[in-house]
Amino acid sequence: MVKDSPKVSLDALIPREAFEVEDQQAQTSAYNIDKIPINNLRQNDFFYPFLRKPDFQRETNEWDAQRICDFIESFLDGDLIPAIILWRSNSGYFFVIDGSHRLSALIAWLNDDYGDGKISNKFYDGYITNEQKNAAIAARKLIKDRIGSYEDYNKLLMQGRDAIDTKTRGRIINLGSLGIQVQWVGGNASKAANSFFLINQKAAPISPTEMRLLKARKKANGVASRAIMRSGNGHKYWSDFSQEKQKKIEELAQEIHQIIFEPKLENPIKTTDVPLVGNISTFQKNELILEFVNIVNDIEAEKELDLEDDSTGDKTIKFLINCRKIARRINSNHPSSLGLHPLIYFYTRDGRYRVGSFYGAVSLILHLEKTKSYDKFIKCRKNFELLIWQHDDIVPQIVSKSSVVKARAKVKDFYLAIIEKLTQDVEKKNIVKDIIVEGNFGSIKTKPKVNPTDNQNKTFSRETKAATFIRDALPKVIRCKICGGYLHSNSISIDHKIRKEDGGLGKLDNAQLTHPYCNTTFKN
Structure with a gap:
């Protein structure tokens, strides 16, 4: 191709x-x-x-x-x-x-x-x-x-x-x-x-996405999306707002952009420290950010035009604050961060990016936020990540049955079904099989693992190079000492094994690497 x-x-x-x-x-x-x-x-x-x-x-x-x-x-x-x-x-x-x-x-x-x-x-x-x-x-x-x-x-x-x-x-x-x-x-x-x-x-x-952005150029979701895309730079669609609000919009947008797109990704992949959003086209990135803003702020695409124009900037700032909260929660150095490892949640085994998985994970975070059930997820996180990586062919099947945006609820439900069965101590090897038999996600099935990068050429393709690195590097990725989940360089906390409140000292033998949330909230 x-x-x-x-x-x-x-x-x-x-x-x-x-x-x-x-x-x-x-x-x-x-x-x-x-x-x-x-x-x-x-x-x-x-x-x-x-x-x-x-x-x-x-x-x-x-x-x-x-x-x-x-x-x-x-x-x-x-x-x-x-x-x-x-x-x-x-x-x-x-x-x-x-x-x-x-x-x-x-x-x-x-x-x-x-x-x-x-x-x-x-x-x-x-x-x-x-x-x-x-x-x-x-x-x-x-x-x-x-x-x-x-x-x-x-x-x-x-x-x-x-x-x-x-x-x-x-x-x-x-x-x-x-x-x-x-x-x-x-x-x-x-x-x-x-x-x-x-x-x-x-x-x-x-294009449909461009038209949506053009029509939303004075609406909070449109202005917020444009600001995030360009990290608060470029043409200022927010220039009619007060200087104080312009500055706030730019600060928020820059932080969100950094969380989502840093560190820079080089192809083929030669590091496990990949960004939340991988190498997709500018058009796809624009669409992803607009949908991210909409999903986080509970805006259905069909009702975008019903939003009132944001004449003051207050609504735009509110939307950006909501987006920052979820972005921080997914992967950042903020104390609330779960530090979801992008390679596990958003990439294929040969380094290609999965937009549907990103939308599904955002929807999962919003559900955990609404139901205050983060601790339930943390307790089974290690096995949860093992299962979604082993069965990385399931989410694409779910997404293929609908539009990539609308499928996010089904992806979220699939993740929740895994969490629920892990909580019920169902054997790991039977969990995905049970979910398939229950039939809540249509005709999905586990597929035999076939290396999609196999070819008859003497030269390694970019996908083969990435797959080779991921295969050999992933087992060596450091894990959180509290939940057992994978650690990403953007989201690491140094934890006292024995808490300072309990007399723990800042010595090397009392230090361990964890996710920020596991350290600051779950442990306490």
């Missing part, structure tokens, strides 16, 4: 801006240009700083390096380029109604910023993910090798006409004479917004 090329994030290159007041009219056409000269897209030009995307515009991250390179090359060679559609506000901003990827590709080339340059660093306050950096590096190399950088053309121009080959000379001439054709939308901001949605749905359909 051919894997999709990494998408390049050009989102920072054209900032977002609200359309301001709904009845604002477009500036008169007498002021509008019919072509954008290429140099107008440089950072120090008078035109570029006034380019804007509507605040409901989806992220500009759908093109891979090859497509960006193809477009720039087409422009340099004078090929026909579709016109950009703009709307000009009374404030003088040029809003891109259609063509943000085309404009951004040229801006990236002119300013040497494919998601990791000066413009992007400023936009993201210096926080750029490894995934984004690697995609930028790959794009820059491809473009430089195939067509050359903008700086390369400037240097060739300084060498004089005779030193330039015919093809390159033609491209330099085009750089001085060509531009991007522009069409203009008239009318007020409402008409411009309607034009945007109409054009984007027809030309390049917006």
Whole structure:
């Protein structure tokens, strides 16, 4: 199976801006240009700083390096380029109604910023993910090798006409004479917004998750999701709130993002200290975070639009506090943390990520929270983790019978069924068999263990390498001295075997490694 090329994030290159007041009219056409000269897209030009995307515009991250390179090359060679559609506000901003990827590709080339340059660093306050950096590096190399950088053309121009080959000379001439054709939308901001949605749905359909986020851009779940995705950086969908609330949102979002996505995961897996969310696409991460916010705050996707807009930021902060509480509980250094080991709960034996297992675990935590039954889980945790790892083929079967989000309740019930039988002292070897026979989860079955990474190639695949490491490393992972569950580097506490209250000293022979919750709550 051919894997999709990494998408390049050009989102920072054209900032977002609200359309301001709904009845604002477009500036008169007498002021509008019919072509954008290429140099107008440089950072120090008078035109570029006034380019804007509507605040409901989806992220500009759908093109891979090859497509960006193809477009720039087409422009340099004078090929026909579709016109950009703009709307000009009374404030003088040029809003891109259609063509943000085309404009951004040229801006990236002119300013040497494919998601990791000066413009992007400023936009993201210096926080750029490894995934984004690697995609930028790959794009820059491809473009430089195939067509050359903008700086390369400037240097060739300084060498004089005779030193330039015919093809390159033609491209330099085009750089001085060509531009991007522009069409203009008239009318007020409402008409411009309607034009945007109409054009984007027809030309390049917006994905369901993107549409949900766009429609929820002023609602607490939408703002909270955007904040977590970008660790409180990037475009501030919360900029209308007070400075105090903006700061609070950013602090909460940064902590949640760190808990969920740190430490960084490299492929193939060569460490057991993997993050809660593994290497899935940006689109999948966006969907996962939105669903996480919704699940934690008891919002059904079908009722998202019924939420009122959050005009003060109070609801957004409440949603983020709830998300932080659950994120901390799953795996963190907070005293409440159960320290669920991601490798056991969220990954396959060959290192692939299981989104359905993540939703199921979140639902389990919410149930344990509601019923105050954490101690019941702790008492059987060691055997619980053994069973879900041994029978890691069951959850995918449950998820396959429904949408991955809706299946979370069934996954939670499967986990609870295991906990209940362990509490009743049912023999471990019979627990999953009994659950299958009871028939509460449909036609699921235990399957013979077949190594999915077996192949006839002489070279080891990435999955085989990961599976080999996990197979040999997992038995060596340290376990909690209280519950016997696996310990993860993000969630370790040093416990007094004999409590300080009982006279225990801070000596080495009185110290043991535990989960934070086992130390601070269960033990006491």
